[in-house]
Amino acid sequence: MIAEQPSLGELWRGRDRPRYVFWSILLASCGALIALVSCLIDAGGFFSGHRLSNIERFIGEITPYPLAHPDRANETIGEWAIRLGSQKVIPGSWKTLLLSVVAGGLAGALALLSLGGSARNLACSRPLRVNDGGVGGWQDYWWRGVVVVTRGAQILFRALPEYVLAFLLVGLLGLGYWPVILALAVHNVGILGRLGAEVVENASPTLPRVMRATGSGRAQLLWLGLLPELLGRFLVFFFYRWETCVREATVLGFVGVSSLGFYIQDARARDLYDEMIVLVIAGAVLVVAGDLVSAAVRARLGGGGGRRC
Amino acid sequence: MHAIRPIGMNQSRLLEGSIRWFFVVIAAVVVAAGWGLGLRFGDLMPGEGGWRLVREFFAAALVPAFDYEAASVPEDACPFWIKVARAALETVRIAAAGMAVSLLVGIPLGFAASRHVCGSRRSFCLRRRIVCIVVALMRSVHELVWAVVFLAAVGLSEIVAVIAIAIPYAGTFAKIFAEMLDESPDEPADALAAIGASRHQLAVLARLPGVIGEVVAYAFYRFECAVRSSAVLGFLGIPTIGYHLRLSFEETHFREVWSYLIILLVIVVLLDHWSHALRRRLV
Numbered sequence: 001m002i003a004e005q006p007s008l009g010e011l012w013r014g015r016d017r018p019r020y021v022f023w024s025i026l027l028a029s030c031g032a033l034i035a036l037v038s039c040l041i042d043a044g045g046f047f048s049g050h051r052l053s054n055i056e057r058f059i060g061e062i063t064p065y066p067l068a069h070p071d072r073a074n075e076t077i078g079e080w081a082i083r084l085g086s087q088k089v090i091p092g093s094w095k096t097l098l099l100s101v102v103a104g105g106l107a108g109a110l111a112l113l114s115l116g117g118s119a120r121n122l123a124c125s126r127p128l129r130v131n132d133g134g135v136g137g138w139q140d141y142w143w144r145g146v147v148v149v150t151r152g153a154q155i156l157f158r159a160l161p162e163y164v165l166a167f168l169l170v171g172l173l174g175l176g177y178w179p180v181i182l183a184l185a186v187h188n189v190g191i192l193g194r195l196g197a198e199v200v201e202n203a204s205p206t207l208p209r210v211m212r213a214t215g216s217g218r219a220q221l222l223w224l225g226l227l228p229e230l231l232g233r234f235l236v237f238f239f240y241r242w243e244t245c246v247r248e249a250t251v252l253g254f255v256g257v258s259s260l261g262f263y264i265q266d267a268r269a270r271d272l273y274d275e276m277i278v279l280v281i282a283g284a285v286l287v288v289a290g291d292l293v294s295a296a297v298r299a300r301l302g303g304g305g306g307r308r309c
Numbered sequence: 310m311h312a313i314r315p316i317g318m319n320q321s322r323l324l325e326g327s328i329r330w331f332f333v334v335i336a337a338v339v340v341a342a343g344w345g346l347g348l349r350f351g352d353l354m355p356g357e358g359g360w361r362l363v364r365e366f367f368a369a370a371l372v373p374a375f376d377y378e379a380a381s382v383p384e385d386a387c388p389f390w391i392k393v394a395r396a397a398l399e400t401v402r403i404a405a406a407g408m409a410v411s412l413l414v415g416i417p418l419g420f421a422a423s424r425h426v427c428g429s430r431r432s433f434c435l436r437r438r439i440v441c442i443v444v445a446l447m448r449s450v451h452e453l454v455w456a457v458v459f460l461a462a463v464g465l466s467e468i469v470a471v472i473a474i475a476i477p478y479a480g481t482f483a484k485i486f487a488e489m490l491d492e493s494p495d496e497p498a499d500a501l502a503a504i505g506a507s508r509h510q511l512a513v514l515a516r517l518p519g520v521i522g523e524v525v526a527y528a529f530y531r532f533e534c535a536v537r538s539s540a541v542l543g544f545l546g547i548p549t550i551g552y553h554l555r556l557s558f559e560e561t562h563f564r565e566v567w568s569y570l571i572i573l574l575v576i577v578v579l580l581d582h583w584s585h586a587l588r589r590r591l592v
Contacts, residue, residue, distance in 0.1 A: 020586065020587070020590060021525070021587060021590050024586075025525060028529065028532070031405050032405040032406065032408055033409060035402045035403075035404075035405035035406040036405070036410065036471075038402065039406040039467050039468055042466075042467055043466060043467060046468055051464070054462065054464065055462055058461060058463075097342075098343075098346050099346065101338060101342035102339055102342045102343045102348065104339070105339025106339070108335075155578060155581070156574060159537075159574050159577040159578050160573075161540060161541045161573075163544065163551075164540070164541060164554065164570070167554075167555065171362075171558055172355065172362055172363050172366055173353075173355050173363075174355065174356075176352055177346050177347075177348060178348065178353050231332060235331065235335075247451050250451060251451045251453045251454060254453065254544070261453075261454070265457065268460065268461050271461075276457075276458070280450060283449075283451070283454060284446065284449040284450050285449075287449040287450075288449050291445075291449070
């Protein structure tokens with residue numbers, strides 16, 4: 001016996017239509033369109049007259065000065081390129097790279113440490129629901145508090161943009177590399193901590209359960225029972241965030257620390273648009289290089305890597 | 310020390326295999342990078358005046374401002390909370406407009422960058438390569454850098470902020486969207502291909518329905534990111550939250566700073582919740 005197949009029309013009418021999703025999408029698309037139209041209305045006449053001549057002037061000014069004005073320049077194009085490269089592009093890129101590595105590493109280490117408080121299957125009075133002779137009472141409340149505090153901190157950390165953090169920290173701690181590193185690390189701890197906690201919560205509990213039943217503590221469960229299996233996935237996340245650290249470290253130079261962003265802002269302030277464009281391109285190259293390294297590593301680790309666009 | 314050594318407690322496990330060595334190498338590289346920057350932990354501690362500033366700043370967190378902190382405020386100034394609300398609205402508005410443009414541009418680019426839209430014909434694959442390079446260029450320049458370039462070229466206005474957000478966001482969206490299409494299940498496409506659907510029909514009718522939930526969830530997540538970017542663009546002079554935050558901080562009106570920080574946090578956390586609720590229902 002074959003049951004009667006529903007017709008295409010019946011399938012269409014009977015399809016799953018979650019109301020929440022429908023209204024969310026409707027609200028968001030209407031809001032976005034209204035926002036776009038209002039911005040376009042406000043911008044009415046923005047690209048007219050002197051703006052267009054501005055663009056023309058700008059395009060003229062991004063040609064390297066020794067090329068555009070060979071008679072007035074006191075250096076040849078080669079000297080210009082070498083000076084720019086050795087004084088700005090290379091030190092800027094190098095600092096950007098170092099900053100992103102330190103910040104990424106710090107964020108990764110802190111995120112690993114925070115796992116003990118944010119993974120709900122460990123941060124509870126009975127880890128992995130192994131019945132170990134029973135605690136409860138105040139311990140339940142204690143662990144619930146730990147999870148709320150850790151997760152709450154993670155939410156706040158990732159809600160704060162790196163740039164705002166860096167700006168505030170430079171104001172409070174003074175100019176230096178630390179404020180930038182801390183800003184990047186804090187924001188990324190929020191993200192990596194959550195991703196890591198999800199991985200730990202979804203991990204296969206067989207081995208750590210046995211460990212728990214034979215007397216391991218929470219730290220041992222995490223470091224010796226779960227982590228060795230999960231390191232690969234953590235590294236995938238780590239490299240994914242490191243990529244964005246490179247991107248952000250470039251820009252955080254705007255607050256005054258000598259990454260590429262500092263030189264970009266500096267060149268703009270002095271109207272050296274030819275140098276600015278070179279530095280912008282150098283930043284893009286750095287980001288692409290970071291993406292390639294990260295994609296290659298993630299492909300080797302086997303998870304969400306190896307994509308080629 | 311445990312009397313009985315638990316099963317699986319072999320300490321050497323942590324150092325087994327290439328992944329674990331990888332881990333050690335990363336730690337070494339991070340330490341070397343810190344050394345290369347000349348970092349010292351001593352520099353983390355602010356000086357005497359620094360501590361006072363830090364204390365003042367965090368004390369202000371407990372009493373965010375509901376009114377201006379300045380001693381004298383111009384007669385015609387609007388109430389402080391209206392100023393905060395306007396900054397918040399402007400932040401969301403620019404983010405939403407930027408997101409709208411980035412989706413309008415990113416969706417076609419995503420289709421064009423997908424492996425499945427390009428068949429075996431060579432010219433098509435060349436087109437995909439070109440699209441991929443364009444997409445990579447768009448997203449490899451940070452929105453703030455785009456804004457600085459536009460600032461130099463035409464001066465900064467809201468519409469320029471919208472475009473500055475839209476370019477990298479369109480690139481990122483196109484990349485992720487193309488990857489989702491590439492990794493979507495093959496069965497529906499095989500079935501439709503068997504009855505003669507064209508490549509474009511396959512992409513829209515067989516691939517897209519399988520990933521549309523994920524795409525919508527991702528777009529909402531990116532909107533949250535766009536709000537953060539839009540707030541930060543204020544530091545360059547667009548009147549979003551970042552602009553006011555900077556002015557208040559530079560005048561050491563820390564309570565006002567916290568008002569702006571809190572409104573930003575509230576918006577972002579609410580959007581985070583929204584996109585999570587959607588993701589649960591969609592993916």
